[in-house]
Amino acid sequence: MAGSVHDSTIYSKLFDCGEAGRLFTDSAEVRSMVIVEGALAKAQGALGIIPELSAKFIHRASLELPIDPSGLNAGAAKNGVPVPGLVSAFRKAMEAPEHAQFVHWGATSQDIADTGQMLRLRQLLLLCEDGLKTLLKALATQAEAHADLPMAGRTYGQFATPVSFGSHVAGWGWPLFDLLAELEGLRKSSLWVSLSGAAGTGAEFGEQRDALRAALAEGLGLGDPGRSWHADRGPVLRIAGWLTRLAQILGKMGDDLILMAQSSAGEVRLGASGGSSTMPQKQNPVQPSVLLALARQVIGLNAIMQGAGMPRQERDGAAWFTEWMTLPQLCLSAHAALVTANALVPGLKPQGEKMAEAFSxxxxxxxxxxxxxxxxxxxxxxxxxxxxxxxxxxxxxxxxxxxxxxxxxxxxxxxxxxxxxxxxxxxxxxxxxxxxxxxxxx
Missing domain, CATH: 1.10.40.30 (Fumarase/aspartase (C-terminal domain))
Known part of the structure; x- marks a missing residue:
């Protein structure tokens, strides 16, 4: 089996992460970091920190020159971070040492890596926003169409009092509605630029440190935190937490549907179901099972993220490496849950006769x-x-x-x-x- 289901030629369609898969590749990571280097040079040139001519040259080169990710593996293995190798490769590709010397001026690896990651997380949240809106519309259609369809409510797995299938669907939808409403605040509180230099003090930029950070934030369309956050993983943890709640809500929906579609209930028919290799009568609830499995994985990964959110001192290599190993999988699985839910919900067909049998x-x-x-x-x-x-x-x-x-x-x-x-x-x-x-x- 491949190291990740999202990278597997066998399982990638089962756990389909959609367009989010393009945001978590070596090429996407390198591209985002080069964009940050170009934007940094442009901001520094405008403030007179580096020659303006060199700044323009670097910025243009960042938009035009490709950097091969495979050439960064040896440097990453040695340095524990790909940025030194990236800077060296970028300078070499520019073929203009008089300008290349000003690349990465005063920045540290974490500034470039964290800011590049934020560019990709911004795109992920846009994908989630679009997916959420589509899913909410599909859920609303089901809720409206079946608002008056009686269904047995259950508490502790036992019959409780009557509800409706429409209200049950709304129970899945309201928390997603709340998540969508939180997105604007999440972006403001978490999609931050990082520019603090070696130990988070910005000493390399002198009195212009605040102005430079603000200019870089404006140039990249990210927020300016007004401080260093090298050892404060709050922004990343808030995004991971939001994604975890997304997967968790969809996992609850999947679990409910598994119970409603089981042979002893049959209250819902799925638009798509899987078959057994040996039992011809089986119609397996594959998509709901995917939602539940993804939720369990994301919840576990978020627990690892919380542990990595306690970096030692001004920078902690082990905590940072843990974040690298964990966050991409969390992001891809959360978005895969959204993709799966959007494929699942429009095809749901409540079985009114089976629901009535619960009452009789x-x-x-x-x-x-x-x-x-x-x-x-x-x-x-x-x-x-x-x-x-x-x-x-x-x-x-x-x-x-x-x-x-x-x-x-x-x-x-x-x-x-x-x-x-x-x-x-x-x-x-x-x-x-x-x-x-x-x-x-x-």
Whole structure:
């Protein structure tokens, strides 16, 4: 098996990370760092830190000259970071030593690597934003279409009270809606430029350190943190945390669908399902299983990220290396979950007849709570609860329905609509429609 499912020729379509895959390659990493070097030179030239002619030459070269990532492996192995080898290769490719000497002026490897990473994370968040909007529309369509379709609610894996399939879908969608709303703030709080020099003091830039950092941030379209964050991994951890919540929410949806599609329930039919190598009757919930597996992986990776978020002193090689090994996989798997969900949701087909069987097969006990409230109109609530609990035990023992036995026990009690699931869903239909309306207003 390949080191990553996202790089595997066998598994890459199963765990399809879409366009995000192009952001986490050696070529993309090198390209982002060269762009940072060019933008840094341009900002330094404008402030007179390096000759303006050299700055223009370096900036233009950063846009035109390709750097082969394979030539950086020996340097990375020796130095623990690819930037020294990158700077050397860039200077050589420029073939203009009088200008090349000003490349990387005053910066440190972490400035270039972290800022380049932020450029790629910015693109990833754009992909996530587009994917989220598409997914929310698909969920809203399902919620609106099935707002009034009764379905058994379950708590602790047991029948609870009636909900609707539309409200259940809205339950998947609302947290995603919240994540989308958080994106603007996340970008401001986390997509930062890094320019602090060797030990995070910016001493190499003198009194122009703040102006230079601000100019670099403006040139790259990133935020200016107003300080060094070499040993503060908060920006990266906030992005990783947001992506983890995305995968987690989609994992919950996948897990719910696995349960709803299992043979003993059959409440949902998937638009696409997998087959068995030996059992012809099988229709395996492959896409929901992918969502759950990805969520588990991302949650685990985020735990590793939290551990790497405690770098020692001004820079910690081991913590930084851990971040490199972990963050790309977290990003790709979170986006793969979004890609999978977008392929899954439009094809969901709720099975109304199977959902109705849950109500008839439960002997009416899904309406026990409603019965206790109806009975509480004529007696204290605790007494009503005890009476219905005792009657429920009789129902289970006799094999009869709660409705039949309630009518016999309380013949004068108005039970109209009590045992009709469509009349006992509370605000479930309204919840589904509120979600659909909120998405439509985006």
């Amino acid at each position: 097969g439960s002997q009416g006990l899904l309406h026990a709570e409603a019965l206790s409230f109806r009975l509480a109109r004529s007696m204290p609530r605790p007494e009503a609860q005890d009476a219905v609990k005792a009657l429920a035990l009789e129902v289970l023992a006799s094999g009869r329905t709660l409705g039949e036995m309630a009518r016999e026990k309380w013949p004068d009690l108005d039970l109209s609509g009590l045992f009709a699931p469509e009349e006992q869903m509370g605000d479930a239909p309204a919840t589904a429609r509120r979600f659909a309306a909120a998405v439509a207003a985006l």
